[in-house]
Each structure stands twice: as structure tokens, then as C-alpha cells.
Amino acid sequence: MSGGALSLEGTPYDPTEFSRLWVVATTTYGVGDVVTTIALVQFSASVSEANAVLRTAIDAFGLWGLVGLKLLAFLVCLGISLAGARDADPLLYYGPPTTLALVGAFTTAYNVRLLFG
Numbered sequence: 001m002s003g004g005a006l007s008l009e010g011t012p013y014d015p016t017e018f019s020r021l022w023v024v025a026t027t028t029y030g031v032g033d034v035v036t037t038i039a040l041v042q043f044s045a046s047v048s049e050a051n052a053v054l055r056t057a058i059d060a061f062g063l064w065g066l067v068g069l070k071l072l073a074f075l076v077c078l079g080i081s082l083a084g085a086r087d088a089d090p091l092l093y094y095g096p097p098t099t100l101a102l103v104g105a106f107t108t109a110y111n112v113r114l115l116f117g
Contacts (some may be wrong), residue, residue, distance in 0.1 A: 012087040013093060018085070021097040022078070029104030033068050038063055047089030047114050074100065 008015050040047050049055040049066075057065030066095060077096035084092025 008082075008085050012088055013085045018081075021094070021101075022081075023050045024098040025074075025077075025100040025104065027104075028102075028108060029100040029107070030070070030074055030106030034067060036115065037066060039115055040111055041066070044115065048098050084106065 008018055037049070037054075041049060041063070049058060054066055054069060059065075059071050061068065077100055081093055081096040084090070084095070
């Protein structure tokens with residue numbers, strides 16, 4: 001991927017750091033939040049999805065609607081981060097994975113609390 005849209009070549013950022021940032025975001029948001037949300041939706045009769053957009057997607061497409069929207073959000077954030085790297089903009093580079101990691105950690109913890117009371 002030399003010099004392509006998905007490359008950090010020619011930017012001031014380290015590919016290893018980039019990978020680590022996105023592993024954390026993937027773990028908390030992509031895995032933690034998605035798995036605990038699916039568990040809530042599937043196994044809790046007393047809790048429903050609070051996000052109206054996600055609830056609509058789940059109603060229309062089932063769990064694939066949830067996964068699709070989460071994946072879309074993830075890919076948009078990844079694109080913003082790569083654009084930030086190309087522009088040498090630290091806010092756009094670090095902001096998306098940090099935001100996803102924080103949102104993912106919070107919602108995972110919140111969902112676990114809802115699951116187990």
C-alpha cells in the first residue's frame with residue numbers, strides 16, 4: 001500500500017502506534033460494545049436499545065443492522081484518522097480512535113452493568 005489512501009507513508013505518524021490505537025478502539029468499541037449490546041438485545045427482556053437509530057436498524061435488519069451501523073461508524077472514524085495523518089492534524093489523527101475507545105469502554109461497562117444488574 002505504498003503511498004495509497006490507507007498508508008501512513010509520508011506522514012509524521014508511526015504505523016505501529018496507529019495499529020495500537022486502532023486495536024484498542026476495535027477491542028472496546030468493535031468487540032466490547034457490540035458483543036454486550038447483542039447480549040442485551042438477545043437475552044434481556046427488561047432492557048431495550050436506547051439509541052433510536054440503532055433500535056430502528058435492529059428492528060429493520062436484526063443484529064446485522066446493529067453490526068452494520070457500528071462497522072460504518074468505525075470505518076468513518078478510520079477514514080477521518082487517516083485523513084488527519086495525511087494532513088498532519090493530531091486532533092483528526094488521534095481523536096477518532098480515542099473517541100471510539102472511550103465510547104466503547106463506557107458502553108461496554110454500562111451494558112455489563114445492565115446485563116448483571
